[in-house]
Amino acid sequence: MKKDPNMENALEMNRRQAIKRAGLMLGAALSASTLSGVAAAQTRAAGAKGKAVNLSAKEFELVSAFSERILPRTDTPGAVDVGVPEFADAMFGGFLSESEEETFRKGLASVDAISQETYRKAFVDLGASEQDAVIQEIAKSNGQDLKSFYRKARELTIVGYFTSEEVMRNVLNYDFIPGRYDGCVPISETGNVLWAH
């Protein structure tokens, strides 16, 4: 998919449309909280914000930083804004198998090892472009464990992001009870935004 240079503007349009739509659908009482949610997302720091239950504090920070580079805050919320790290942490509470947990923890250690090797700093202490360089290296890796980790990290980030209340309600087209099916709708009527489901 080619990106158009005016994408940022288009995204801003999408976000406005999403907020407007949420307001129309949910009524004034709820749209106020929706709007404040989006506003809060814009002012929050990009680092870890929540608290880990199953992961160590250090692991949680690393998951936060890593997932935020996969889906960073732009004019729409980023992974940290919508609770991706908390979702990943919850997955360590009985949802992942023991071997999945082990592979993931080993992967996190590798992320820091690569950061140290290249920049002599932990991943969380790197700047965004350095963090991206580390991720690019991991994406190219042929190591089976590192590959499994990277895929799982992407899966948890993308699933956690797109099944979050904030993204489903305010970023995507949210239609809880559609009530009808229309087979052919011009894309312009949906703002070129995906239906949430």
Next chain:
Amino acid sequence: MNIQGKGTKQNTYDAIVIGSGISGGWAAKELSEKGLRTLALERGRDVKHGEYPTAHMEPWEFEGRNRSTQARRARQHKQNRTGYTTHPASAHWFVDDIDNPYSEDKPFDWMRGYHVGGRSLLWGRQSYRYSELDFEANAEDGFGVDWPIRYKDIAPWYDYVERFAGISGTNEGLPHLPDGQFLPPMEMNCVEKHARSRVAEAFSDRIITIGRAANLTVPHNGRGNCQYRNRCIRGCPFGGYFSSNVSTLPAGYASGNLTLRPFSIVNQIIYDNEKGKATGVRIIDAETNEVIEYYAKVIFSCASAVASTFILMNSKSSRFPNGMGNDSGELGHNLMDHHFKVGATGIAEGFDDQYYKGRRPNGIYVPRFRNVSKETTQKDYVRGFGYQGRASRMNWARGIGELARFGSSLKADLIEPGPWRFGIGSWGECLPYHENRMYLNEDVRDKWGQPTVTFDCEWKENELAMRKDMKQSAVDILEAAGMRDIRAFDTVEKSAPGNCIHEMGTARMGRDPKTSVLNKWNQVHGASNVFVTDGACMTSNSCVNPSLTYMALSARAADHAVNELKKGNLS
């Protein structure tokens, strides 16, 4: 053993129906509406319409966003084999495999739920009629025994159950996929419409039609129409699709003649040697372990193919030492399911400015086109297959595997609708083989001390030869439809018998008591007041989804039972 209820009037009814799923719901409705005091026995808990705990939940409201914990997976390690049933949104409708064990000589997926409504709450809702081609198939090619009925015998009952249940669809005038009494069809989307016309141009023998689904496109019989949430498997608070809970059982209750007893595991049907008929059933209360007997003039076993067969096998008497109705030795044999998980996907180009609204709980259907005429006869296999599928725009999940991409452009891209993808998967007919069977396992007992079931069933040459064509023809159809990047798949390893949840055939109907278990009215040979109207009765498999046929056969058998009772032929 302390048996409750022996000979008491309060435990005596006109009719007993075992099971409350698709077939049991229909039997209960018909028998009670025709004036019989009817007791419906369900082994699981009661579920009244509307008692669907996850129906309104969004992904973020589930712990783990609707993923299963490892602990839950361990308890449902077999139910989990479908890949879609044991998420928290629907896991409560499927049994705990530790508490409800079965054994496998060869892999067999027995997917089931123990609650009022059974799998009528969970079914795929695709509703097609068997055709004359299906009823003649066994006689034609010699596999299995001849059906004792033909299409004309069941056609009025298809009309009858379709009118009540509410099936949306389009009449296409095909002899091998008979027209029906349909509510207005759901709409195809732009890509599906395009594919329909392309395929019609390219092939004289195949069409794309909208799926015929037991989802209401308009309000019907007091039920609301489908709301296009596509969360049917959780139970529909709107009554938008047919289930026992919203359709047949309320009709039965309204007659004033229907009593439903949940937590009632039927252990056996009681046979009276002197009277030469069944007198009632013995149940185990699933909660208290009490053993209770109930009596009736007529008994309908609608517990599911495997469970009804289990009950007959477990109903031993001096007259039936090998299980009730098993003079032929065919009880438990001829186990069938549809084989599936083979087909193709492709990408549609030129429709990026088009989308849809609503989540349609239905797809498109390609009716069978092989072995339907002299011209379409195949040399490698008998019988045939159909396709179910849909076109849709891909969602954010496509981003997980795009390992090289991350960051703001990936996120922006995933917020947009993805490419149009058209996928079709095939459902193929399986032959009735005597060797494919289930049998009682006396060594492994359930927690009530009953024997359990062992399966010994596999796909054979005809199914495997058919799959090659199922795969190639899917590619041909998608090519004709103008798709790009077509990828064929055949994950036969994920399609063990049972996985399609259309198990059937283990107490088949037939013309000859020497080779079948049931007669043409679904009556057990040698115990004519016992009727079996669930999937167990099926003599052949067809390639279409079977539930509509179970409905029609149940209503037809109930009508016959009442007529016979009036004539004094069952007492």
